[in-house]
Structures are given as structure tokens and as C-alpha cells.
Amino acid sequence: MMDILKEAALGSFNSVYSIAIIIIPIMIVMQLMKDYQVLDKATGPFSFLSKIFNTSQESVLPFLVGIIFGLSYGAGVIIQSAKEGNLSKRDLFLITVFLITCHAVFEDTLLFVAVGANGWLLLGVRTLAAFLLTYILSKRIKIEDVSKLEAEDGQELCHNHKQIF
Amino acid sequence: MIVKSVIDGFKKGLETTWMLAKIIVPVFFVVTFLQYTPILGWVAELFKPVMALFNLPGEAAIILVLGNFLNIYAAIGAIKAVDLSALEITTLSMMLSFSHSQLVETAVAKKLGISGFKVVFIRVSLAVVSGIIIGRMGILL
Numbered sequence: 001m002m003d004i005l006k007e008a009a010l011g012s013f014n015s016v017y018s019i020a021i022i023i024i025p026i027m028i029v030m031q032l033m034k035d036y037q038v039l040d041k042a043t044g045p046f047s048f049l050s051k052i053f054n055t056s057q058e059s060v061l062p063f064l065v066g067i068i069f070g071l072s073y074g075a076g077v078i079i080q081s082a083k084e085g086n087l088s089k090r091d092l093f094l095i096t097v098f099l100i101t102c103h104a105v106f107e108d109t110l111l112f113v114a115v116g117a118n119g120w121l122l123l124g125v126r127t128l129a130a131f132l133l134t135y136i137l138s139k140r141i142k143i144e145d146v147s148k149l150e151a152e153d154g155q156e157l158c159h160n161h162k163q164i165f
Numbered sequence: 166m167i168v169k170s171v172i173d174g175f176k177k178g179l180e181t182t183w184m185l186a187k188i189i190v191p192v193f194f195v196v197t198f199l200q201y202t203p204i205l206g207w208v209a210e211l212f213k214p215v216m217a218l219f220n221l222p223g224e225a226a227i228i229l230v231l232g233n234f235l236n237i238y239a240a241i242g243a244i245k246a247v248d249l250s251a252l253e254i255t256t257l258s259m260m261l262s263f264s265h266s267q268l269v270e271t272a273v274a275k276k277l278g279i280s281g282f283k284v285v286f287i288r289v290s291l292a293v294v295s296g297i298i299i300g301r302m303g304i305l306l
Contacts, residue, residue, distance in 0.1 A: 004201055008246075012193035015245040016186045019238075023185070024178030031174030032167070075273050089278070096277040100270065100284050101263065101291060108262050111237055115244045116251055117258035121299070126262050129291055 018114045026107055030069060039064045052131070053094050053138040058086035062095050070104035090141055094134050102130035185238040192231060192242035200246070218293075219256055220300030225249070232261040234268065252303040259299050264292035 033039060043060040050060050058081055066074025078095060081087050087095070105123060113119040199205040209223030216225050224247050232240030240261050244254060267285060274284040 004197060008194045008197040011197065011245055012190040012242065015189050015193060015242055016182065019185060019189070019241070020178070020182040023181050024175060027178035027181060028171050028174030031177060032170045035166070035170040035173075071270055071273050075277055078277055092278055096274055096279045097287065100274050100279070100288060108237060108265075111241060112254075112258035112262065115241050115254060115258075117255045118251075121255060122258055122262055125259060125295055125299075129263070129295070133287070133291075 015115070019111060022110045022114050023107070026110065033068070039068070053098075053134055055091040055094055055138070056087065059091045059095055062087075063098065066095070066099040066103050067105055070107065071099055074099050074103060093141065094138055097137055098130045098134040101133055102126050188235065188238045189242035189245075192239045193246045196227070196243045196246035218300070219260070219296040220303055221253055221256060221296075222247075222249070225253065225257055228257055229260065232265045236266040236269070237261060240265065252299075256296055256299045256303070260292040260296040263295060264288040 039061060042064065043057075046060050046064055047057060049055075049063050050057055053059075062074055062078040062081055065077045074095075078087070078092065082092055105126065109119050109123045109126075112122055196205075205224060205227070208227060211223065212226035213223040216223050219225070228240050228243045228247065231243050240257075244257060249257070267288070271281045271284045275281050
């Protein structure tokens with residue numbers, strides 16, 4: 001019994017420690033990026049995102065914030081941009097699809113690396129999947145109004161799984 | 166200014182560590198104890214056929230459930246507690262990085278106007294497909 005307790009105590013301490021040494025530096029870097037608004041300045045080089053998916057230039061910042069800081073933080077920026085009227089429904093839909101697949105990439109990836117996963121594989125596959133999925137959807141959704149599209153898809157949903165989106 | 170950012174970041178890092186410690190430690194204790202009872206064995210036996218798809222042991226089902234219903238931290242606590250190979254950890258991590266914290270994240274995505282069904286469907290499908298591919302890839306290696 002004492003052995004089990006000792007095993008659990010040591011093991012959980014090690015897990016928390018290995019994660020702390022990853023999380024704390026990440027949080028410091030992210031705080032610096034937030035305070036110095038690094039991402040606002042970095043939207044230029046990343047405008048290829050809006051070109052690939054044919055979304056507005058304003059969509060670049062929400063993409064970046066979500067990819068780096070995570071879904072909740074990204075959602076805040078998305079909602080703010082949408083309120084300011086900078087994002088079309090199509091933009092909003094595509095950003096959301098990308099971000100539910102791929103967000104907080106550094107934090108999530110390194111957490112799994114801390115327990116022994118192959119980080120490059122995780123990061124590569126996740127990013128690639130998000131790009132492919134969003135790209136395919138961006139080709140399918142040409143019209144500006146996604147709500148119209150959703151109504152059409154509602155019927156198709158019953159017939160064919162491929163048609164869901 | 167930089168100093169303040171570093172201090173703020175450090176504090177956030179500590180807060181996050183504390184928050185995840187509160188999740189990881191109990192999960193780790195429970196899973197470790199379960200390993201000395203027949204319960205984990207029963208669960209493993211029950212999920213063996215499904216987990217075999219991903220070339221994972223039955224116990225891995227617990228990790229996937231924790232990750233999807235709670236969060237990545239809970240799953241990580243369980244990954245550490247169960248004895249797994251590097252490939253199994255990578256497969257699980259791949260699946261979990263696509264599909265985790267479903268309750269919280271689906272709620273966030275719904276706020277952005279996408280249906281909850283689509284969110285869960287996209288993420289779970291990606292997790293299943295990537296899990297099968299990476300799990301199988303290991304057999305080839």
C-alpha cells in the first residue's frame with residue numbers, strides 16, 4: 001500500500017514538474033507577445049493565410065491568435081473583429097473550422113512532448129489537417145452568406161455524409 | 166516593461182501549473198490505484214476491440230475519455246500513470262490533440278456560430294482517422 005502511494009506521489013510530482021518547466025517559459029513568451037502586440041505587427045508576413053482561403057485581410061489576426069494562444073483567446077478576437085464588421089460569415093466559418101482543428105499549437109504539442117510523444121509529427125499532422133480541411137471548405141463555400149449554405153446543407157445532410165459541409 | 170511582462174507571464178505559468186496540478190495529481194493517484202485493482206483490467210478488456218483499431222491497449226480508452234470529457238491535462242496524468250510505449254503515446258497524443266476538452270471547446274465554437282454537431286464530428290473524425298493511420302504506421306515500422 002505504501003509502495004502504491006509512493007509511486008503515485010512521485011509519479012504525479014514528476015508529471016507536474018515536467019509540465020511546469022514547459023508551461024512557465026511558454027506563458028512568459030506569450031505574455032511578451034501579447035504586451036508588445038507582436039501578432040498585430042506580424043499579420044503582414046502571414047497574409048498568405050487569407051490568400052489561401054480567400055478570406056479578408058482582417059481574418060489573419062484571428063487565425064494567428066487562435067493558432068498560438070488557443071481557442072478561447074482566439075474566439076475573443078474573432079468576436080471582437082466580427083462586431084467591428086470586419087469578418088464575413090464565410091470568414092468566420094472558415095476561421096472557426098481551422099481553429100477547432102488546430103489551436104494553441106505550441107502549448108498542446110509541448111505538453112505531449114513532455115510525456116514522450118513525437119512533437120514534430122503532432123504539429124505537422126495537425127497543421128496539415130487544418131489547412132487541408134479549411135482549404136477544401138473554402139473552395140466549396142464561394143458565396144458570402146454561410147447561413148444560406150447551412151440551410152441547403154441541412155437537407156443534404158440526410159442523404160450524403162460528404163455533403164455535410 | 167519587459168520585466169513586468171516576464172513577471173506576469175511567470176505568474177500565469179505558475180497559475181496554469183497549479184491549475185493542472187490540481188487535475189493531474191488526483192487523476193494520477195486514481196489511475197495508479199486502479200492498476201492494482203481488477204477494474205482497470207475489466208475496462209481494458211471491454212475496450213480492447215475498439216482500441217485495437219488504433220493499435221492501442223484497452224486501458225488507453227480511459228485516457229481518451231478523460232481527455233475528451235475533461236482536458237489534455239487529465240489525459241496526460243493518465244498517460245504517465247499507465248505504462249505505454251513511445252508509439253502508443255504518440256498515437257494517443259495525435260488523437261487527443263485533434264479531439265480534447267469537447268465540453269468546453271464545443272461551447273466556445275458554438276459562440277462563433279458553428280453547430281456543435283459539426284465541431285464534434287470534425288474533431289472526432291480527425292482523431293479516429295489520424296489514430297488509425299499512426300497506429301498502423303507503427304506496425305509497418
